[in-house]
Amino acid sequence: MNDIAEDIILKKYDIYADDYSDYPHKSNWSKEFGDKEYRTALNETFSSKNQSPTLLYVHIPFCRTLCYYCICHKEITSDYNKILDHFNNYLSKELKILNQFLKENSLNPNFKEIFLGGGSPTLLEKSEFDRLIELISEFCNIKNLDRFCIEVDPRTCSPEKLEYYIQKGINNISIGIQDFDHKVQKAVNRVQPVELVKRLLTPDIRKVIKSINFDFLVGLPFQTESSIEKTMKQTVELNPDRISFCFFHYTTKFHSHMKLLEKDIPDFAQRKRIFITGVNYLLNNGYIRTGFEHFAKADDIVAKSIREKKATYTSLGAIGKTTNVIAIGRSGHSILEDNYLIQNFYEQDLYATALSKNEFPIYRGKKLTKDDALRRYIIRQLKTYFAISIPYIENRINESFKNYFKNEIDLMNEFINDDLVHISAEEVAITEKGKLFTDLIASIFDNYLTHEGYPGT
Ligand code: SF4
Numbered sequence: 001m002n003d004i005a006e007d008i009i010l011k012k013y014d015i016y017a018d019d020y021s022d023y024p025h026k027s028n029w030s031k032e033f034g035d036k037e038y039r040t041a042l043n044e045t046f047s048s049k050n051q052s053p054t055l056l057y058v059h060i061p062f063c064r065t066l067c068y069y070c071i072c073h074k075e076i077t078s079d080y081n082k083i084l085d086h087f088n089n090y091l092s093k094e095l096k097i098l099n100q101f102l103k104e105n106s107l108n109p110n111f112k113e114i115f116l117g118g119g120s121p122t123l124l125e126k127s128e129f130d131r132l133i134e135l136i137s138e139f140c141n142i143k144n145l146d147r148f149c150i151e152v153d154p155r156t157c158s159p160e161k162l163e164y165y166i167q168k169g170i171n172n173i174s175i176g177i178q179d180f181d182h183k184v185q186k187a188v189n190r191v192q193p194v195e196l197v198k199r200l201l202t203p204d205i206r207k208v209i210k211s212i213n214f215d216f217l218v219g220l221p222f223q224t225e226s227s228i229e230k231t232m233k234q235t236v237e238l239n240p241d242r243i244s245f246c247f248f249h250y251t252t253k254f255h256s257h258m259k260l261l262e263k264d265i266p267d268f269a270q271r272k273r274i275f276i277t278g279v280n281y282l283l284n285n286g287y288i289r290t291g292f293e294h295f296a297k298a299d300d301i302v303a304k305s306i307r308e309k310k311a312t313y314t315s316l317g318a319i320g321k322t323t324n325v326i327a328i329g330r331s332g333h334s335i336l337e338d339n340y341l342i343q344n345f346y347e348q349d350l351y352a353t354a355l356s357k358n359e360f361p362i363y364r365g366k367k368l369t370k371d372d373a374l375r376r377y378i379i380r381q382l383k384t385y386f387a388i389s390i391p392y393i394e395n396r397i398n399e400s401f402k403n404y405f406k407n408e409i410d411l412m413n414e415f416i417n418d419d420l421v422h423i424s425a426e427e428v429a430i431t432e433k434g435k436l437f438t439d440l441i442a443s444i445f446d447n448y449l450t451h452e453g454y455p456g457t
Helices: 005-013 033-048 080-104 126-137 159-167 181-189 195-200 203-208 225-238 255-265 268-283 299-307 348-356 370-385 392-397 406-419 434-443
Strands: 055-059 110-118 146-150 170-180 211-218 242-247 287-289 294-297 324-328 333-336 340-344 362-367 387-389 421-423 427-430
Touching: 033 333, 033 340, 033 362, 055 080, 055 126, 055 340, 080 126, 080 324, 080 348, 080 406, 126 159, 146 211, 159 195, 159 203, 170 195, 195 225, 211 225, 211 268, 225 268, 225 287, 242 268, 268 287, 268 294, 294 299, 324 340, 370 387, 370 392, 370 434, 387 392, 406 421, 406 434, 427 434
Parallel strands: 055 110, 055 324, 110 146, 146 170, 170 211, 211 242
Antiparallel strands: 242 294, 287 294, 324 333, 333 340, 340 362, 387 427, 421 427
């Protein structure tokens, strides 16, 4: 595609699309779904003998300083007593409620992964980390895990601390980087020179850690095609096993701090070009694509799951073969098979009140209809494999794809004309050119959207 044609396409498809960390979007979940419904869902999911693998997610909602691009739920504090109080009085309590419920109902989820996220879980000192492991060990055999991962903030973690976590079972790490460029780091209020990351990745740590992930964001202030190429070069030299290279979603409705970035962020077309530059660099330097915004070394477990067509896409990226997520902590987001999506309270007072009544602190949830589950599957397939099999879908719905998805096919016509999507009798496939618009193409299957303003409407 020449530059003019590329500009026309970029302009035409400059439409906001959700990142589909899950479907249906949280705004469509019900606040009537609470503790009672969650207990029913847990019972339904984990009483079966043939269980899918489960991931336990624990959210530590504290950070020392605010990164201006942040969309995570967190509180900014430099007072460790606050973290201690939250850990001792709330997070521990929620883990105990889960443990008690699983025991009382003889439920044994098939835990294969744990992910400690946040916020900044590396703020946890040794004693709280030990206590966390003790509490989790009450209902989950840590020795049996395929993956025990902690999100690492290089500014609040040292090699010694990381070694301690490793002694306790951590075997995967995910490092928040976003960009190695100093000007970009300064603009987003997260200055962490590349040396801070290098210092953590000692030969001893590399020997025992099974997989190292680096997180990057595309579309931050002052990023350019050449700055991202330099960042990717530094990245490849550090040799992580996985890379998340995700678009920054500028949204000030719930994150007013992002206004601080407004005047310096690249526009839609520039963001897409920065993305292409980064993707090409990674593909030319030993990484394979494991989804729309994810990359891995060929021998990484996610790459293997992708080859076996068993990877699952969630808000944590493509996560191997795991299907269920049980989330602990404020704002935590649970997934139970293709049946339920559930989220904890964000607000400390509501979270604390529920726990004081020995209830799960559920804010909202959704029992998926058959149609929700089908569309969720399609969106995840498109985001992970860039294609869906029409015979598979027809088998599932017992109806012709053309009939069931008539509106969607009509909406896709313009995308087909622009060579972004191909449809055959066998599949709907996103083309190489179309991969840049994967979220937008996936959004065609979102039944809760009006699709007003889409090309061709
Ligand atoms: S460290 Fe992570 S969670 Fe904390 S403010 Fe920065 S991006 Fe947000």
